[in-house]
Amino acid sequence: MTGKYIPPAKKDGTAPEIYRYKLTVEFNGSGFHGWQYQENVPSIQGEIEKAIKAFCQSDVRIHCAGRTDAGVHGLAMTCHADLPKEIEAFKVREALNFHLKPHPIVILDCVKVDENFHARYSALKRYYRYHIVNRPSPLSLRKGQAWQVRRALDEKSMHDAAQVLVGLHDFTTFRSSRCQSDSPVKSIDEINIWREGDNIYIETSAMSFLHHQVRSMVGCLYLVGTGRWSKNDLKAALKAADRKELGYNAPPDGLYFVKADY
Amino acid sequence: MTGKYIPPAKKDGTAPEIYRYKLTVEFNGSGFHGWQYQENVPSIQGEIEKAIKAFCQSDVRIHCAGRTDAGVHGLAMTCHADLPKEIEAFKVREALNFHLKPHPIVILDCVKVDENFHARYSALKRYYRYHIVNRPSPLSLRKGQAWQVRRALDEKSMHDAAQVLVGLHDFTTFRSSRCQSDSPVKSIDEINIWREGDNIYIETSAMSFLHHQVRSMVGCLYLVGTGRWSKNDLKAALKAADRKELGYNAPPDGLYFVKADY
Numbered sequence: 224m225t226g227k228y229i230p231p232a233k234k235d236g237t238a239p240e241i242y243r244y245k246l247t248v249e250f251n252g253s254g255f256h257g258w259q260y261q262e263n264v265p266s267i268q269g270e271i272e273k274a275i276k277a278f279c280q281s282d283v284r285i286h287c288a289g290r291t292d293a294g295v296h297g298l299a300m301t302c303h304a305d306l307p308k309e310i311e312a313f314k315v316r317e318a319l320n321f322h323l324k325p326h327p328i329v330i331l332d333c334v335k336v337d338e339n340f341h342a343r344y345s346a347l348k349r350y351y352r353y354h355i356v357n358r359p360s361p362l363s364l365r366k367g368q369a370w371q372v373r374r375a376l377d378e379k380s381m382h383d384a385a386q387v388l389v390g391l392h393d394f395t396t397f398r399s400s401r402c403q404s405d406s407p408v409k410s411i412d413e414i415n416i417w418r419e420g421d422n423i424y425i426e427t428s429a430m431s432f433l434h435h436q437v438r439s440m441v442g443c444l445y446l447v448g449t450g451r452w453s454k455n456d457l458k459a460a461l462k463a464a465d466r467k468e469l470g471y472n473a474p475p476d477g478l479y480f481v482k483a484d485y
Numbered sequence: 486m487t488g489k490y491i492p493p494a495k496k497d498g499t500a501p502e503i504y505r506y507k508l509t510v511e512f513n514g515s516g517f518h519g520w521q522y523q524e525n526v527p528s529i530q531g532e533i534e535k536a537i538k539a540f541c542q543s544d545v546r547i548h549c550a551g552r553t554d555a556g557v558h559g560l561a562m563t564c565h566a567d568l569p570k571e572i573e574a575f576k577v578r579e580a581l582n583f584h585l586k587p588h589p590i591v592i593l594d595c596v597k598v599d600e601n602f603h604a605r606y607s608a609l610k611r612y613y614r615y616h617i618v619n620r621p622s623p624l625s626l627r628k629g630q631a632w633q634v635r636r637a638l639d640e641k642s643m644h645d646a647a648q649v650l651v652g653l654h655d656f657t658t659f660r661s662s663r664c665q666s667d668s669p670v671k672s673i674d675e676i677n678i679w680r681e682g683d684n685i686y687i688e689t690s691a692m693s694f695l696h697h698q699v700r701s702m703v704g705c706l707y708l709v710g711t712g713r714w715s716k717n718d719l720k721a722a723l724k725a726a727d728r729k730e731l732g733y734n735a736p737p738d739g740l741y742f743v744k745a746d747y
Contacts, residue, residue: 316621329624360582360592364589368626
């Protein structure tokens, strides 16, 4: 994760061997089995790779800044693709959007980058947002795109408690058992929580996150918001560094990969 | 439209005859043939009336503040229903939301009102919002919930031109041929247009609007935003009071009935 990406050695000659494009992708993750390609089920990566194949007649593997779970959305996910030839960037965007048309996946932006750029390894910071709709009524316009919480949440106590998670910690409590990261130690740069009417937004950024980390943090902050957990309960759960101390894992619907910084 | 609603005469006795409930409804209009009940096709009114029937075993006709077209959405539409017996308002809300579950229609609020309240005739002011996503890429998360416009729009000139529509005018140019209003003369209280990133919002309020009036105004303001129409062209189209002078009718996807004041 922290290692620099080393591009394959160039052959002699002036023309570059790699025609690398950085794609910014917006997607509605409902109905997909997550970002990562899996056989026989729809995935964001799979649909983009199919669109590239339809456009370039090549099997191209794409790489992204952060693989999202089933049902999680993307506002400006970054990925890169090495295409078999040089094409004007806006034409790549237009062609991919044409082939992606049946799916709620769109290329917002496409730029040509050099071969040192890697969507995963070059990312310096990732941003996530979680959207809670705090009201008794179910969702209509935001169905599948937010977490409806009936019980009144105190967003101020959530924001205050969240600050115990900021900084360098062992996040074992907030880590999925399927997490493949080498270490459970991560550094959270910030967590901000605020309310706009019935909507509560939770934004967080870090160089990288563990699998399920944001959803697990949000789930425990929800317990704080209802008054069932105190700030100290959250601190104790963090210090325990034990998955069994996790209070709650929030559903994927409300989670958005916002963007990555490079 | 302007006449006061006269409730049917009461029979003698202390118990009121009418158990009237004011409902605030949020709905995603995609996939519905508009608010109004029509046989054999899905409508917002039809689904709410079916939910009332499932809950109360009665055929109840509901009345709303403003019937919306196919594909138009509601953020806080007001309607009222006369139920066959007195029921606690929150139970009405819960029961209707239970029966509406398969549909993107939810009751946000329910309060008991007296028989002088009429969702249509008592409304003093209606508010609409139109959402344009101004970017080259199609929509994913807001598919069916906004109008994607590729050409760069100048929202400042749109806002400036829109002010010619404010006030009392003959809006024949901006009126559907199917409009059933007695008069084409309406008074627009305000139109405000602003940008947030790629999003352009158009908000307008009036005591009442003609059929297609908001979409027709937005369509012409879009022409102003692209530079194809000037403020004077818009003024001339209004003065002409002729449907043939309409520049463009915006699609329903971006239109939201926001709320009604009473």
